[in-house]
Amino acid sequence: EILLTQSPAIIAASPGEKVTITCSASSSVSYMNWYQQKPGSSPKIWIYGISNLASGVPARFSGSGSGTSFSFTINSMEAEDVATYYCQQRSSYPLTFGAGTKLELK
Amino acid sequence: EVKLLESGGGLVQPGGSLKLSCAASGFDFSRYWMSWVRQAPGKGLEWIGEINPDSSTINYTPSLKDKFIISRDNAKNTLYLQMSKVRSEDTALYYCAVYDGYVFAYWGQGTLVTVSA
Numbered sequence: 001e002i003l004l005t006q007s008p009a010i011i012a013a014s015p016g017e018k019v020t021i022t023c024s025a026s027s028s029v030s031y032m033n034w035y036q037q038k039p040g041s042s043p044k045i046w047i048y049g050i051s052n053l054a055s056g057v058p059a060r061f062s063g064s065g066s067g068t069s070f071s072f073t074i075n076s077m078e079a080e081d082v083a084t085y086y087c088q089q090r091s092s093y094p095l096t097f098g099a100g101t102k103l104e105l106k
Numbered sequence: 107e108v109k110l111l112e113s114g115g116g117l118v119q120p121g122g123s124l125k126l127s128c129a130a131s132g133f134d135f136s137r138y139w140m141s142w143v144r145q146a147p148g149k150g151l152e153w154i155g156e157i158n159p160d161s162s163t164i165n166y167t168p169s170l171k172d173k174f175i176i177s178r179d180n181a182k183n184t185l186y187l188q189m190s191k192v193r194s195e196d197t198a199l200y201y202c203a204v205y206d207g208y209v210f211a212y213w214g215q216g217t218l219v220t221v222s223a
Contacts, residue, residue: 042216095141
């Protein structure tokens with residue numbers, strides 16, 4: 001089973017600040033997704049295939065990485081970005097998620 | 107518009123069984139892989155398993171393989187999760203999701219299962 005370790009677990013950012021979340025995989029993966037989940041809501045696909053933005057996702061979001069190290073970046077934090085973000089791999093079974101990173105507004 | 111409506115959750119005693127349903131609409135259900143994902147209160151997401159369009163392939167996360175059974179009825183556009191031998195750690199919000207082979211593209215709102223005596 002591929003374990004995904006996200007860091008930090010919680011991060012607080014001010015409006016306009018750059019935010020970076022990392023996801024480290026225990027084995028190499030070729031396909032990484034990121035989901036956004038707001039309190040009381042279901043997760044939504046946010047970034048797929050490492051760096052592709054899902055439909056409707058603002059351009060301030062980006063994803064990158066390869067092998068065992070991946071990152072999720074918000075160029076300029078906005079209040080609406082407050083949520084928990086999860087990475088997820090589909091390179092091998094069982095499909096696994098990271099533990100999540102809670103993004104708060106400072 | 108894709109809609110996924112989970113139902114069947116509730117209070118179940120430890121060791122008991124429960125069957126969840128997910129009614130799908132707004133897309134050709136019979137063509138898509140479907141998954142179950144759960145989320146314990148205040149915790150992260152855990153993939154339970156998936157089923158292919160004709161039910162010939164079903165994959166589970168290893169720790170749940172002997173407890174949960176995923177099935178579907180394409181004529182009814184419905185996905186199922188049969189839960190058995192439940193324990194307190196199975197208390198969670200259970201989501202069904204459309205899995206297109208790459209991402210969990212659409213999610214339902216979830217149905218809450220509480221395991222307690």
